Amino acid sequence: MHILFLTPEYPHEATGASGGLGTSIKNLVIALVDKGVEVSVVVPYQDETRIIQENGWTLYKIASKKFSFANWFFYKRHVGKLINKYCQQKNVDLIEVPDWTGISAFMNLKTKICSRFNGSDAYFCELDGRKQSRRNFLLEKLNLKNALHYCSASSFTARRTRDIFKLHKPIRTIHNSIDHENFVPIQNDKDTQTILYFGTIIRKKGVLDLAAAFNKVASQNPKAKLIWLGKDAKDVFTGSSTIELVKEILDENAVTRTTFLSEIPYDQVQQEIAKATVICLPSYAEAFPMTWLESMSMEKAMVTSNIGWANEMVEDEVTGYTVTPENHELFANRILELLSDHKKRESFGKAARAKVIKEFSTQVIVDQNIDFYSKII
Template structure:
């Protein structure tokens, strides 16, 4: 069996990469170990073509075309030509892309085309209450019309996308994102810095960072030593090029600012220790598809305060493996944090439950097996 993933975000040393790239790198490695040939086709970060094999995955990084206004057309031809050349040498069974990824690709009848929903344009436009951009909407609808198979990383993102794009009763296979447990040690018994909160992620409105900061006003009198560490880089206001971080910083009162430290972007290799040393990890997102950052905290057995929005109750078993708060209510976020601080032993038990649950439901071995079974079944039905 041969699966070809389409992404320009596959991790490359010295360059930033997105969550989809990390997902494919993790899953692809495991699929290779199960005897599947895995290729990745995408555009390069630099102006030359490169091919390399990483953990058994053949990665093709192509030269991006710069023709203004028609860049989408020429880049789709570059990707199509590479798929064709790979297919001639090693016949491809499945081509997998994200929501917009199939829009301009011609289909070959001997290949099945898969969309895996990580959260597309319609999904996040709704979540951020912003206008649909017609060009992206056009691409997304065109892409879904070409898909033979649909996979979603959570039931929520699958069903929400079904409703937004009016997909009818087409089957959607839910397979969660995987977590490589081996990269995240059990921190449930490690000493932490008391009353330290950690937020990690993009500093944008949809991540709930403003409400988390505002929640401190309900906590500082009772917990004067409370301190929020914010790890991540700033993004822009939705649909604009206006930086969000300066606006956020101006909204913080002097009383609260002394309880906050902005750490900037933290290297992935340093995140586990930062998570381990924090009392509570709190990521009250307004919307996610299936947040890998949440799963990484849970995998470490840390007490976690997440969000009731979106797939929150799919990732977290409320009051068993973590706690879910209303992400739009600073007071509710504060109440959940206060409960954790007042119940350290029960919280420790939740952390242990979380690590066990992630191992059972989200570990890379479990998720890779589900993907293998899904593709194997589809391949058998092709013949």
Template sequence: MKIAFLTSEFPHPKIGSSGGIGTSIYNLSKGLIQLGHEVSILIYGQNEDDFFVENAISYYRIKNVKLKGFSRLLTQKKIQNLINRLFEEKKIDLIEAPDWTGISSNIKPNCPVVIRLNGSDTYFCHLEKRPVKFINKYRERKALQNANGLISVSKFTADITNNLFSLNRNFTIIPNSIDVEKFSNVSFSDRNENTILYFGTLIRKKGLLELPLIFNEIYKINNQVKLILIGRDASDVISGNKSTWKMMEDLFDENAKKNVDYLGSKDYSEIKEYICESTICVFPTFAEALPVSWIEAMALEKAIVASDIGWANEVINDGVEGFLVNPKDHLQYAQKVMQLIHDKNLRTQFGVEARKKVIKKFSIEVVAKQSFEFYQKVVK
């Protein structure tokens, strides 16, 4: 089959910055190619139109049309024309698009359209308890209504989306995936004792304003524990502050702050070693669809203390592959962290079970096969 992905991000030097959605598409593309399928990536929002082929993937860079008041609509028509041309030339059989801001809402191609939920703007606004722009919700609903097939990376996200948009549509649950072979070297395990690692964007929705308060409690229990943070600093949509890290700094107790090291952004290839060398990883997030970062840490047999919200039990069974705790319960969160810091046997047990779970449920081979079977049904 010939599958095309419409996206605004993808991890490639020519494309620009990429986040979790881009990484998820990359992993799925790799799995589909291994199964013998052809993959094209259509990336809008580029500074020029371009086409190239690399590692068996066909890339179509799409420059947005600039005309005040009509840019989005004209860009959508440009994308539609490209999709239809590729379909007519038998270069694609199906297009998959994200739910974010409903980019496919005014695109009516001649081939089937699948939307995969990784969390729409409406979804994240709901989880963060802030208002959503009417136009974004309208576009996202229209895109979902027009889609020939719907996938969600978690049941929680599907249920919330159905409710928010009053859709009553069936979603097939297919999670995000990772290349397990790339996350299999644990030779650096626990090199830095008493080290807690958070990696990901520094942003309110990922619980980063709770993490300092949690670490203050950890420091009271054991003042030898260190916290390492890796990730891009983001602005805060609620307060308007340009730096979440600056907001975090004010929340650490004076002494606890001395044991905190913010390393900023790191290359994707470097993060693996930091995961391996840490004692445990923490993810106190409030808003996700299905986080790839958790799966990566699990694949490296790293014990995790994560949020207990919504999607969490679709990734981790509490007390089996990690601990799930409400991030606002700072003391309990700290106690679970310290339980793992002090109990190496439990850390090892959680890590082994976590990797088994990833291989069984989140490997690119498993997810690519599930995705292809779904695509096949939609095309038929």
């Protein structure tokens, strides 16, 4: 069995940093290789064209190329020809593409395609209440039309995507996974009363609600601190920096106990998670977020949103607290409760890690993927 992943991002020294999409693919690639599956990863829009042989898998970078007319269309055709040639030479059985950005549209790929839903632009626009461009919708629609089979990172994402694109084929839910042996609890004897948010600082992640809730937390807990770890994003509604919007919401007391950290190397993120007392991730728009899995695997007490996918991952009052982000009173109270209750933090954390090991560990999820691939090849 030879699976090729076509993706706009992948975390590797040759392709640069990546978000949750690339991270989820990397976790699956490593697990498949360990099971003896042959894997190739193709990343277009790169600085050079190069094939890199890794430990049991192949990375194929395809350089950007300029065309004098309709560049986006002819570049896709160019990439498609290279992939078709590679698939024929390497006997690729299946190409997996994400739903995001409609990457396979107009590529005219000859090998069987499946699409995994980790959240398309159309999906996130609907959850955000934003209007999507017609061009992006068309690309994503064609990308899904090219696929013969579908799987989704969550049942919630599957249902919403089916409705948005009016899909009729079956969609199998295979949750994103994490290697729980790489994300382990790190002993931290210091009770720092620190709240950590990590990820892109953007409206759809509920950061404005977190800022409002922290005003209430800071007024009642004089030791509470809030750390924001992640890059700033331009706000889709105002055009301004989201960090600046957050600062406008924070009152004089709260802002003095708030720290913004820019992006740090991925391997250092674990240290920041370990140092935190409570993790807050109140997102409005996700599929099955890696940040949540990482926190759960490290036995951290969490306060998250309660929207859609959250109910497939976090069990309220058992593995963490789930709240409606805009309910700032309840949001703040849940944070305050965890900051003051070590035993509850410990109970939530242990239950969260146990759930990850049982349901979302790479060792469990990889077999579901292999079963899915075997049935559609």
